[in-house]
Amino acid sequence: MAAPTASELEGLVWSFNQIRWLFFTGLVLFGLIYYRQPQAYLIDPGVLSMSGRAAIAFSLLGLLGAPLINEIINRIPLSYRRTYILCCAIHVLAWVYAYASKFSQHGAMIQIGAMLGVTITTNILWYLYPATREAVDALVRGERPDPEKKQLWDRRNHHSFLLPAVVFLMLSSHMGAVVRANGHAFLTIATVLVLSVISRFILEATHRNGGVMPSRFRWITACAAVTVGLGAGWLAWARNGAEQVRIERHAHGPATDNRPLLAEEIVLRRCAACHAAQPSYPGMASPPRGIVFTPDTLPRYAGQIAIAVGTERMPPGNATQMQPSERKALTEWATGHSR
Ligand code: HEC
Structure with missing residues (x-):
C-alpha cells in the first residue's frame, strides 16, 4: 500500500x-x-x-x-x-x-x-x-x-x-x-434511527456494487418509502381527527360568549408572555428574535404567524395552552392578512 x-x-x-x-x-x-x-x-x-x-x-x-x-x-x-x-x-x-x-x-x-x-x-x-x-x-x-x-x-x-x-x-x-x-415521540425518533441505519446500509451495499443499487435493496427501499408515507399519512390523519373532536367539544362546551375570536386578544393571551418588550415568561429576558406583538406590529408579522402557529411551532411546547379554536382562528386571520 x-x-x-x-x-x-x-x-x-x-x-x-x-x-x-x-x-x-x-x-x-x-x-x-x-x-x-x-x-x-x-x-x-x-x-x-x-x-x-x-x-x-x-x-x-x-x-x-x-x-x-x-x-x-x-x-x-x-x-x-x-x-x-x-x-x-x-x-x-x-x-x-x-x-x-x-x-x-x-x-x-x-x-x-x-x-x-x-x-x-x-x-x-x-x-x-x-x-x-x-x-x-x-x-x-x-x-x-x-x-x-x-x-x-x-x-x-x-x-x-x-x-x-x-x-x-x-x-x-x-x-x-x-x-x-x-x-408519538418514541415511535418517531425510533423510526428515524432505523431508517438512518437502513439507508446507510443500502448506500454502502450500492457503493460496493459499483454504484448500482442491488435489486433486492430496490424492493426494500420501495417498501420503506411506502411504509413511511403511510405512517406519516396516518399520523397526520389521526392528529387532525383528535383536533376536530377537541374543536367540536370546545364549540359545544359551556357557552361563554359567541363573539368571534379576535386575533389581538388571542395574541395577548397566548403570545405576549414572551413576545413583549418586557416578557413576563420565566427565564425570558428579551422578546425572542426581537419579535414584539402589538396591535400595530401584528399585521407586519402575519405571514410568519400563519406558519409558526399553523405548524404548532408556536407557542413552543404549547407553553401557554393555546386552544385549538384559538389556533384555528389566529391562523385564519394571519393567512388572510399575509401578503
Ligand atoms: C414561551 C415563550 C413563547 C410564546 C408563548 C410564544 N413564542 Fe413565539 N417564539 C419564542 C421563541 C423562543 C422564538 C424563537 C424560536 C427560535 O429561534 O427557534 C419564537 C419565535 C417566533 C416567531 C419567529 C419565527 C419562528 O418560527 O421562529 C414567530 C412568528 C412567533 N414566535 C410567533 C408567536 C406567536 C404568534 C405566538 C402566540 C400564539 C408565540 N410566538 C408564542 C417564544 C415564544
Missing part, C-alpha cells in the same frame, strides 16, 4: 480540527439556546411538568452518560459481535424512551440528536483520531497496521450509520408539525 503524501496528511489534521470546532461550538450553542429557555424548548407540561433546572440536569445526564456507556459497550470483546450490536441498540433506544416520556417531543428529538452527536465526536476525538495517527505513522514506516486494531476501528466507525439521523433530529425543529410534534 502506498504511503499517504504529506499534503494528504495535512488535510487530515485540518479536518479533525474542524470536528473539534464543530463539537465545542455545538455544545456552546446548545447551552445558550436550550438551557437558557428550557421551558420553551425542552419541557411540555402535557407530557410531564418539571422545573427548568431539572430539565437541564436531565439533559446533561444524557450528554455525559451516553458517551460513557458507549465506551463501556465498545469494550465488549470483538468476538461477541451480536451482543455488541444488541447492546448498542438497547442503549440508544433506552435513552430515546427516557427522553420521549419526559421531554416535549421537540426537546426529545434535539436531545437525542445532541447525545448521538456528542458520542460520535468523542469516539472520533478520543479513539479514531489517535488511532488514525498511529496507523498513518505505521504506514509511513512501511509497516502493516495491526489487524485487531483495524477491527476495533471498524467498530467505532459504525456510528456513521446514525449520522443521517443526527442531522435529521437536529434540524427537526424546522420541519412541519407532523414530524416535530405528532404526539
Whole structure:
C-alpha cells in the first residue's frame, strides 16, 4: 500500500480540527439556546411538568452518560459481535424512551440528536483520531497496521450509520408539525434511527456494487418509502381527527360568549408572555428574535404567524395552552392578512 503524501496528511489534521470546532461550538450553542429557555424548548407540561433546572440536569445526564456507556459497550470483546450490536441498540433506544416520556417531543428529538452527536465526536476525538495517527505513522514506516486494531476501528466507525439521523433530529425543529410534534415521540425518533441505519446500509451495499443499487435493496427501499408515507399519512390523519373532536367539544362546551375570536386578544393571551418588550415568561429576558406583538406590529408579522402557529411551532411546547379554536382562528386571520 502506498504511503499517504504529506499534503494528504495535512488535510487530515485540518479536518479533525474542524470536528473539534464543530463539537465545542455545538455544545456552546446548545447551552445558550436550550438551557437558557428550557421551558420553551425542552419541557411540555402535557407530557410531564418539571422545573427548568431539572430539565437541564436531565439533559446533561444524557450528554455525559451516553458517551460513557458507549465506551463501556465498545469494550465488549470483538468476538461477541451480536451482543455488541444488541447492546448498542438497547442503549440508544433506552435513552430515546427516557427522553420521549419526559421531554416535549421537540426537546426529545434535539436531545437525542445532541447525545448521538456528542458520542460520535468523542469516539472520533478520543479513539479514531489517535488511532488514525498511529496507523498513518505505521504506514509511513512501511509497516502493516495491526489487524485487531483495524477491527476495533471498524467498530467505532459504525456510528456513521446514525449520522443521517443526527442531522435529521437536529434540524427537526424546522420541519412541519407532523414530524416535530405528532404526539408519538418514541415511535418517531425510533423510526428515524432505523431508517438512518437502513439507508446507510443500502448506500454502502450500492457503493460496493459499483454504484448500482442491488435489486433486492430496490424492493426494500420501495417498501420503506411506502411504509413511511403511510405512517406519516396516518399520523397526520389521526392528529387532525383528535383536533376536530377537541374543536367540536370546545364549540359545544359551556357557552361563554359567541363573539368571534379576535386575533389581538388571542395574541395577548397566548403570545405576549414572551413576545413583549418586557416578557413576563420565566427565564425570558428579551422578546425572542426581537419579535414584539402589538396591535400595530401584528399585521407586519402575519405571514410568519400563519406558519409558526399553523405548524404548532408556536407557542413552543404549547407553553401557554393555546386552544385549538384559538389556533384555528389566529391562523385564519394571519393567512388572510399575509401578503
Ligand atoms: C414561551 C415563550 C413563547 C410564546 C408563548 C410564544 N413564542 Fe413565539 N417564539 C419564542 C421563541 C423562543 C422564538 C424563537 C424560536 C427560535 O429561534 O427557534 C419564537 C419565535 C417566533 C416567531 C419567529 C419565527 C419562528 O418560527 O421562529 C414567530 C412568528 C412567533 N414566535 C410567533 C408567536 C406567536 C404568534 C405566538 C402566540 C400564539 C408565540 N410566538 C408564542 C417564544 C415564544
